[in-house]
Amino acid sequence: MRRVHGPAFKKAVIELSECPSCRGRAVTQGLFHELPCDHCNASGWVVAATGEALPLDELVTQLSMRLQAATRQIEQLKRPQAGGPGAGYQGGNRRGAGGTNYTGD
Template sequence: MTKVEQIPLDMCVPCCGQGVINGVFHRMVCAGCGGVGFVRKNGSVIEGEEAVLQLRLRLNRALSMLRVYEQARPAGPSGDYQGIENKHHAGGGNYTGD
């Protein structure tokens, strides 16, 4: 088994990373990226299994970054005092009139 590494990718310019192009009457798969939304740095299309693998690596990295971010966020009253979980403003909790 070989080690899989993430290759540097650029967003596809014709479809702006969406993978589809809007035609006059319908949506078409982008010919520039083959529907992936990303191309190699040299502009070549990423094919089949490699596209799935590279997108999975990017998704796993984004999910791990999101987990780290969510663990660092304070919850409960401390989040309310800092304005993180408060819709109004920092320190402005929900006054119930008691």
């Protein structure tokens, strides 16, 4: 085992899954009204490996990391990808002199 002093340099991503009690809704049906789910701390998410709820401070961090990853993926999908013969002309390929764009013309 490796000895490490202090916190990790990068925060580990914990795999999350929907809460089995509330099915990811964060609330359960009471007799007359909806109640916050006690199993997942009213978040709708639990640790996928163990099925236990995360502490609130860790849950906020993990959900923020998931949101940032989803936002990056959405932005990447929004950017049009050039295809066909014009694809080489759109972006820099750093193959020219001094790392400039080289198109082969």
